[in-house]
Amino acid sequence: MVKAIRVHELGGPQVLKWEDVEIGEPNEGEVCVKNKAIGVNFIDVYFRKGLYYKADTMPFSPGFASFPSSEMWEGLTSSPLFEGMEACGVVTVVGPGVTGRRVGDLVAYVGTPMGSYAEEQILPENKVVPVPPSIDPIVAASILLKGMTAQVLLRQSFKVEPGHTVLVHAAAGGVGSLLCQWANALGAIVIGTVSTKEKTAQAKDDGCRHVIVYTEEDFVARVTEITSDNGIDVVYDSVGKDTFQGSLASLKTRGYMVSFGQASGAIDPVSLSALAAKSVFLTRPALFQYTAARDKLLEVAAEVFANVASSVLCVRVNHKYALSHAAQAHADLENRKTSGSAVLIIP
Ligand SMILES: NC(=O)c1ccc[n+]([C@@H]2O[C@H](COP(=O)([O-])OP(=O)(O)OC[C@H]3O[C@@H](n4cnc5c(N)ncnc54)[C@H](OP(=O)(O)O)[C@@H]3O)[C@@H](O)[C@H]2O)c1
Structure with missing residues (x-):
């Protein structure tokens, strides 16, 4: 027993x-x-x-x-x-x-x-x-699970490159913290959202150039301001119901909406015309579909552990x-x- x-x-x-x-x-x-x-x-x-x-x-x-x-x-x-x-x-x-x-x-x-x-x-x-x-x-x-998720999101769902502007919701959370650190190491300009002022410091330490307290500020307006009206290249949205529409609105033309969770609740149905407005790309990745093959599981896990060993990820x-x-x-x-x-x- x-x-x-x-x-x-x-x-x-x-x-x-x-x-x-x-x-x-x-x-x-x-x-x-x-x-x-x-x-x-x-x-x-x-x-x-x-x-x-x-x-x-x-x-x-x-x-x-x-x-x-x-x-x-x-x-x-x-x-x-x-x-x-x-x-x-x-x-x-x-x-x-x-x-x-x-x-x-x-x-x-x-x-x-x-x-x-x-x-x-x-x-x-x-x-x-x-x-x-x-x-x-x-x-x-x-x-392991959170880091592998970050690998899939940043290296496979949408490949982050130096100079990309990246929005990460729940930036002080488990996956969020790793996403911010890794995206920053890849050379992206990272904007994070958090619910409280207390969570701001950690998000900054993790590489966010800008942190928005999205319970107090309109994050779409702040992103618009930060990007001088250009919008972001990609948003990693794990919050779901409360942020999905704002995330779409924050994207630049032909930007990437990576919706990977729903901590605030299930996302309402999305119309294709909402995507057509800026020709944006929408994906809803699930970690286990990227790591189902044994060789992929080993490869992604090894990359995460290597990033821990080299201090890319804390x-x-x-x-x-x-x-x-x-x-x-x-x-x-x-x-x-x-x-x-x-x-x-x-x-
Ligand atoms: N697609 C995949 O394969 C995959 C794999 C792993 C994880 N995920 C997703 O990634 C997300 C993060 O997972 P995690 O384990 O690292 O959790 P976490 O981010 O540590 O915790 C969830 C965070 O979501 C934010 N949040 C916003 N609205 C919320 C609400 N109404 N209720 C609760 N939390 C709310 C909170 O941050 P603030 O207080 O700062 O708002 C909270 O700390 C989850 O949505 C999870 O489902 C997806």
Whole structure:
């Protein structure tokens, strides 16, 4: 038996239950990982609340609304939900046929099968990536999913180049902090938005040339002013409902709208004519579709870890909680009380 956080009914942070679970032994091609640290991500909140389930299906059934046909949602057919999509730990058992991993290896993983909010997890060997010895497990669990997301956004969805003007919403958040640092290192002029004055300092430290407190100022007007009416090359919008229209309005002609999250709620339907007004490009990337192939997963993870080692990325592990206190971590994340990364620790 191991301890794990599971969800039996969708709802607020209180539905995260600390329970004994039987995980069994690794089968062919699987490894058992004893977790040391577990990344907390906004996607965990979406799953806990049921954002990714159709309203007319049972919780945890495969009636998945937003991403209709991806194998990344395997494992969601069972009830209850095993929460969590990211962790770093040590391989303790290898199943038959495993050739690439050995007992004692430090590894990290993101995505499915879900269930990283646990003391131990069984995973296919091809889902785990090696963690360089120079990287602390808490740092690895704080950066892998968020850093890989930043890699996909800045290097693949839209390729940021020196001189581009980039708008990053929630610039002091987990992904936002890394986006700002990395875009700045790529030579972009970074404009960040944050909800409070307290979050401004971190965004500036992370390379934002301009920081807009978007709860107090009209960010579209400020972007227009900053860019002398030219607009921005690209916006990375994870806030969704509250910012989407303003983000579109902030773009220059033929600019790129990269919508990758919805922390404030689901985005209203978008009309093609809204895009035609400035011939803008719209993409809605999902990390796991960029890293589904094993070679891509390894390549993107290695680039993230290399950027940590070379100090291009400074991981802000601003919030640590015991695994059993995952509900508090969720409450803080949802209530915009966090900045940088939140991580669950197993002593
Ligand atoms: N597409 C993908 O593959 C992918 C992968 C990873 C993450 N994501 C997305 O990236 C975003 C950031 O994830 P994260 O884990 O790093 O979280 P986070 O940015 O640390 O936390 C979310 C932030 O969103 C902002 N926010 C704005 N309106 C909000 C509202 N109504 N409720 C709560 N927060 C609000 C808050 O920053 P302020 O207080 O400064 O406004 C908050 O700190 C999420 O939307 C997530 O879904 C997408």
